[in-house]
Amino acid sequence: DARVTQTPRHKVTEMGQEVTMRCQPILGHNTVFWYRQTMMQGLELLAYFRNRAPLDDSGMPKDRFSAEMPDATLATLKIQPSEPRDSAVYFCASGLGQGYEKLFFGSGTQLSVL
Amino acid sequence: DAKTTQPTSMDCAEGRAANLPCNHSTISGNEYVYWYRQIHSQGPQYIIHGLKNNETNEMASLIITEDRKSSTLILPHATLRDTAVYYCIVSRAGGTSYGKLTFGQGTILTVHP
Numbered sequence: 001d002a003r004v005t006q007t008p009r010h011k012v013t014e015m016g017q018e019v020t021m022r023c024q025p026i027l028g029h030n031t032v033f034w035y036r037q038t039m040m041q042g043l044e045l046l047a048y049f050r051n052r053a054p055l056d057d058s059g060m061p062k063d064r065f066s067a068e069m070p071d072a073t074l075a076t077l078k079i080q081p082s083e084p085r086d087s088a089v090y091f092c093a094s095g096l097g098q099g100y101e102k103l104f105f106g107s108g109t110q111l112s113v114l
Numbered sequence: 115d116a117k118t119t120q121p122t123s124m125d126c127a128e129g130r131a132a133n134l135p136c137n138h139s140t141i142s143g144n145e146y147v148y149w150y151r152q153i154h155s156q157g158p159q160y161i162i163h164g165l166k167n168n169e170t171n172e173m174a175s176l177i178i179t180e181d182r183k184s185s186t187l188i189l190p191h192a193t194l195r196d197t198a199v200y201y202c203i204v205s206r207a208g209g210t211s212y213g214k215l216t217f218g219q220g221t222i223l224t225v226h227p
Contacts, residue, residue, distance in 0.1 A: 004157075035217075043158070043201075043217035056214065091157050101148070101205065101215060105157030 002026045006092050006106035014114050018080040021109045023092030024073055029104070031097040032075045034060075034067055037108075038088045046090075049075065050097055082113045118202045123222040126196075132189040134221050136202030139183040145206045147178060148215065149187045151198040158201065158217070161187065192225045199223075 005024040013019055025032050033048040047057035047067040057067060064083070069075045079086055089110050093103040119137040126132040138147065149161040162169055162176045164185070169176045175188040189196055201220040 033215075042219055045214065045216065048214065093157070102160045102163070103150075103158075103215065105159070108157055 002104075004092055004094050004104050004106035006090075006109050008109060009107065010110045010112075012112045012114065013082055015083055016081040017113075018078065019082045019086075019111060019113075021077045021090050021092075021111070023075040023077070023094075023106060025075060025092070025094030026104055027073070029094035029096055030072075031095040031101070031103075032069060033093040033095075033103065034075070034077050035091040035093065035105075036088045037091060043091070046077070079111075082111075084113045087111055087113050118204055118218055120200075120202050120218065120221045122219070123224070126189075126192045126223060126225050128194060128225050128227050129191055132192040132196065132223060132225070134187040134189075134200050134202075134223065135184065136187070137184045138202070138204045141182050141204050142206070145204045147176065147182075147185050148201075148203040148205060149174070149176065150201045150203065150215075150217070151196075152201070152220070153195075153198040161200075192223075194225050194227065197223060197225045 007022045031050050034046040035043050037043045046060045049069050052069040066078045089108040091105050091108045093105040095101045095103045146163050146165050148163040150158040152158045161173050164176045178185045199220040199222050201217050203215050205215050
């Protein structure tokens with residue numbers, strides 16, 4: 001079955017370090033979403049792309065987070081510098097962009113910032 | 115997008131139907147109702163969506179009231195593997211923001227043996 005692939009699955013880092021999370025959307029999907037999940041806030045939308053163009057990144061702290069799609073097969077989410085409050089599970093999802101959204105989610109990156 | 119209201123938690127016996135309600139009284143005409151679920155430690159999984167008509171697929175049925183202000187997700191024969199958090203989401207179709215899904219707190223469904 002086609003699936004969204006996220007790497008790494010787990011990441012432990014120290015405060016101040018740069019963190020890069022990667023996502024390979026399902027081939028042929030033209031929308032990509034980044035979500036963050038914590039116990040307190042639940043699932044929050046950070047950013048999303050359509051045809052590799054960023055459509056909305058209003059949910060993302062601009063000073064330290066950046067999201068890009070260098071090509072159609074790769075989406076990246078970077079945090080620099082990382083802070084303990086960034087500890088969360090980060091999910092990537094992709095969809096066909098058909099006017100309604102059946103999103104396929106990856107398994108997530110569990111990030112711990114010490 | 116319209117706000118949704120769901121019960122915090124529900125229980126269901128294995129083999130019985132699980133009926134999960136969702137209220138979306140401020141839904142507008144061009145907004146879909148989506149249901150996703152999240153099994154522990156996994157990413158959310160799409161279940162079903164609908165606009166006006168009732169829908170059924172291999173996973174579940176979606177019943178939308180005629181005024182579209184509420185809906186019910188039905189899992190016809192719940193199994194232990196259906197224990198998860200179920201999210202009801204309303205999101206517009208078309209336009210520049212379509213597909214932007216805002217997840218609430220959802221309903222924790224526990225299926226008992």
